[in-house]
Amino acid sequence: MKTAIFAGALALAVSASPAAAATNLLANGSFENGFTGWTVNLGPLPQGTAPVVINYNQASNYPTGAFGEAIGTNNVSSASPDAVGSRLAYFSSDTASPHTLSQLVNLVAGVRYDIGFDYYAPANGISNPFDATLGFLVNGASVGSVLTAGSPSGTPAQTWLNFSSSFVATSTGAQNVAFRFNGGGVTAADFGVDRVYVTAAVPEPGTWALMLIGFGAVGASMRRTRRVKPILQAA
Known part of the structure; x- marks a missing residue:
C-alpha cells in the first residue's frame, strides 16, 4: 500500500514538472565553431562555391556573406536545444554535383529520434534562373521532405522557417546524418541553415507518471506475493 501511495505521489510530482530538456546529439549544431565536427564533401563534379559559415547581418560578398545580401538574425521558434548564436551555414553552389555536410x-x-533545423532563402538567390534543393538524410535515406528554393512553390524569400521530422533508428551504432544541397544550374538559388539537431524522443510528463504508477503497482504485487506463507498439510 505504501509503495502504491509513493508511486502515485511521485507520478503527480513528475506530471506537474516540465519535461526534461533534450540533448542535441550533433556537435556544433549552430555552427558557432565553423564546421568543427562536420565533414564537408563537394562531390565528384566541378566544385562550384563550397558551403561556408557566415555571420548574421553581414552584407558582404562570398565567402564571408551571401553575395552582398545580409541574412537577418534567426527568429523562428525551434525545438533545437541550441541557441541561435551569431553564425549560420550557407549553401550556394550552382553545380549539379551535390554538396554534403555530415557527421556521425x-x-x-x-529508438525514435526527432530531427530539425532552421532555414532561410536569400532573395538574391530566389531571383536566379535555377532552383536549388536541400535534403536531410540518415545513412543516405531522406528524412522528411526535400526543400526547394527558387520556384513558385518553393521556400519564401527572406523568411526564417523551421524544418522538423522524426525517424526510428534501424540499427545501433555510429550513423551518418547529412545535408545534401543541389544547385540546378548557373546561377541557382541558395540556402542558409542554423540550429541543426538530432534528439532522442523524450516521453511527456504524463507518460512518465503512468510508467511510475505501473512500477509502483508491480512492486506492491511482489510484496504481497512474498508475504504469502505456504499452508502446511497435517500428517
Missing part, C-alpha cells in the same frame, strides 16, 4: 551520430535501434 551514435543511435540505438528501435
Whole structure:
C-alpha cells in the first residue's frame, strides 16, 4: 500500500514538472565553431562555391556573406536545444554535383529520434534562373521532405522557417546524418541553415507518471506475493 501511495505521489510530482530538456546529439549544431565536427564533401563534379559559415547581418560578398545580401538574425521558434548564436551555414553552389555536410551520430535501434533545423532563402538567390534543393538524410535515406528554393512553390524569400521530422533508428551504432544541397544550374538559388539537431524522443510528463504508477503497482504485487506463507498439510 505504501509503495502504491509513493508511486502515485511521485507520478503527480513528475506530471506537474516540465519535461526534461533534450540533448542535441550533433556537435556544433549552430555552427558557432565553423564546421568543427562536420565533414564537408563537394562531390565528384566541378566544385562550384563550397558551403561556408557566415555571420548574421553581414552584407558582404562570398565567402564571408551571401553575395552582398545580409541574412537577418534567426527568429523562428525551434525545438533545437541550441541557441541561435551569431553564425549560420550557407549553401550556394550552382553545380549539379551535390554538396554534403555530415557527421556521425551514435543511435540505438528501435529508438525514435526527432530531427530539425532552421532555414532561410536569400532573395538574391530566389531571383536566379535555377532552383536549388536541400535534403536531410540518415545513412543516405531522406528524412522528411526535400526543400526547394527558387520556384513558385518553393521556400519564401527572406523568411526564417523551421524544418522538423522524426525517424526510428534501424540499427545501433555510429550513423551518418547529412545535408545534401543541389544547385540546378548557373546561377541557382541558395540556402542558409542554423540550429541543426538530432534528439532522442523524450516521453511527456504524463507518460512518465503512468510508467511510475505501473512500477509502483508491480512492486506492491511482489510484496504481497512474498508475504504469502505456504499452508502446511497435517500428517
